[in-house]
Amino acid sequence: MLIKLEKIEKIYEIGTVQVPALRGINLNVEKNEYIAIMGPSGSGKSTLMNIIGCLDTPSSGDYLLNQHNVSTMDDDQLAEIRNREIGFVFQTFNLLPRASALHNVELPMIYNGTPAAGRRKMAEEALEKVGLADRMHHKPNELSGGQRQRVAIARALVNRPSIILADEPTGNLDSRTGDEIMEIFEGLHEQGNTIILVTHEEYIAEHSNRIIRLRDGMVERDESVH
Amino acid sequence: MVLTDTFHLALSAFRSNKMRSLLTLLGIIIGVMTIIAMQSLITGLRKSINEQVSSLGSSVFQVQKFPAINMGPHDHDKYRNRKDITYADALAVRERVTAAKAVGAEVWNWGAELRYKDRKTLPNIQLAGVTPEFLENNGLEIAEGRFITAEDVDLNVAVTVIGADVVDKLFPFEDPLGKDIKLMGRRFEVVGIFEKKGSAFGQSQDNRIAIPFFQFTRLYGKERSINITVQAATPALVETATEQTIGVMRTQRKVKPGIENDFEIYSNETITGFFDNITKYVRIVAIAIASISLLVAGVGIMNIMLVSVTERTREIGIRKSVGAKRSDILWQFLIEAIVLSELGGLIGIMLGLGIGKLVDALTPIPAAVPVWTVFLGLIFCSFVGLVFGVYPALKAARMDPITALRYE
């Protein structure tokens, strides 16, 4: 089992008001699954993704990733998990604006001590994989939205993580560009990667093998797709 | 994260905010510039004074009645009442100071007047009655002819060696060698000419002449204190020679134990030592001012780093989301602060050097910067960057990844 979530709760406190975003999520993910998470706005999809991606920590509950209990880890250990096990693709790309595509893709490897030469080669390969061989030295503001998202995907997969997480990766793109991005995810899935993505679009969710629907911070439905 | 990566990051951060960074660095620039310019001025002044007062040869010191620098006017009586230093003292020193190589006796008159045919000098010629050691012990050289020999002194021959100014005045169109000049009505044959020395503190050092010691006493009497010049056998023996000389002089003059010397020891270091004493306070004040400006600069750097951390919250979030540890972020901002202040230091050093060069070019002061101040300046700047960069860097390092990513 790659991911095992047990009774994950997340409660935000705004002043004295407590906002429960996740209310007891149980979820198991196997290797090479392709999962789409759906649900109305505010249902807790992003909160869940951030917890799975070790960007955020649950208020209670256990999270086992590759049999490691992530809920007990400190900041630096979590940073290492984010670096090695997780590739995160955001709706808003989150690229360094002043750095080239190549440097953005190199970034995760800078933080795990990959020597400069090897780093560059791997980043180039990752960019080729997403079809951006000819845009390596462009900065984000010199790229289209779809191209930016491809850079972000290249960055997410360059460290060969156990799992690729994507929170509405096509949310800021038109449908044709969205389809191109989805093709890339499909390819990655075929190569054996585990993918979890959040989407509002049924037709995008249909690319996956399994759809999990959230409502009010709980799993409403969990079904396989064929 | 590799150090070179961090370093590149720091430089690119500076490049993207040139104007703001430069303004922040003004404090550091001015502080470092002050220190460097000050140092180069003082060092230059010291060097120039050193050159000008190097009236003695190397490893030479001099025994004299009056101190070289007389500070309190009320002390003057004390010195004047001292016994004169005599030729007998010089002989005793020559005989008993074993660490000495050459001991000379010299006696001065600062207002002699010379004549040659119908020409004459002003009555301001520095006249020395000398022994042969005079030449080397005063760091002088002969340009033409010869110097006064032991034989000249022993046989009391009326010969003289004259300085360049005297040559210009009395022998504008003739070769002075072999000619007789007149001093107090007596004839002296010119046997040599001193090498030109130039001026010290605006005063020519070339309007002097030397005659054998006893020629001098015959003209002016023996009631004059003489100077004894002692050249140590080696530079290492200067101290021994000094101690021995003091011992001999005290015995000669019957100074009781526990009573202070009734004569002065003068060396080239006497004046530079005096100068160092004065400039010590100038240095301290300059360093204090510079330190305050560096402190202010440090606060400026802290401020700009805090702004930078806030502005780059998203960047920090992105870096953390792909695996940057706290220490990675800490070093990134710390190195940025250090590089920033070092850049200011470099500019300050450059400006300081520039001021030194300008002073060097426009004034007679040979301003020069000791290398250690440059290094000290840089180290100091790194220190300022480090101290004032820690807090902003810690703030950046402690950011929560998801909060940082969401920051607008």
Ligand SMILES: Nc1ncnc2c1ncn2[C@@H]1O[C@H](COP(=O)(O)OP(=O)(O)OP(=O)(O)O)[C@@H](O)[C@H]1O
């Ligand atoms: N930082 C926060 N502080 C307080 N409440 C928060 C915070 N982040 C999320 N929430 C709340 O948690 C709930 C879940 O939010 P979340 O972002 O996970 O929703 P979502 O399913 O991703 O919605 P969307 O489809 O609009 O992206 C919401 O009610 C939201 O208001």
Ligand SMILES: [Mg+2]
């Ligand atoms: Mg969301």
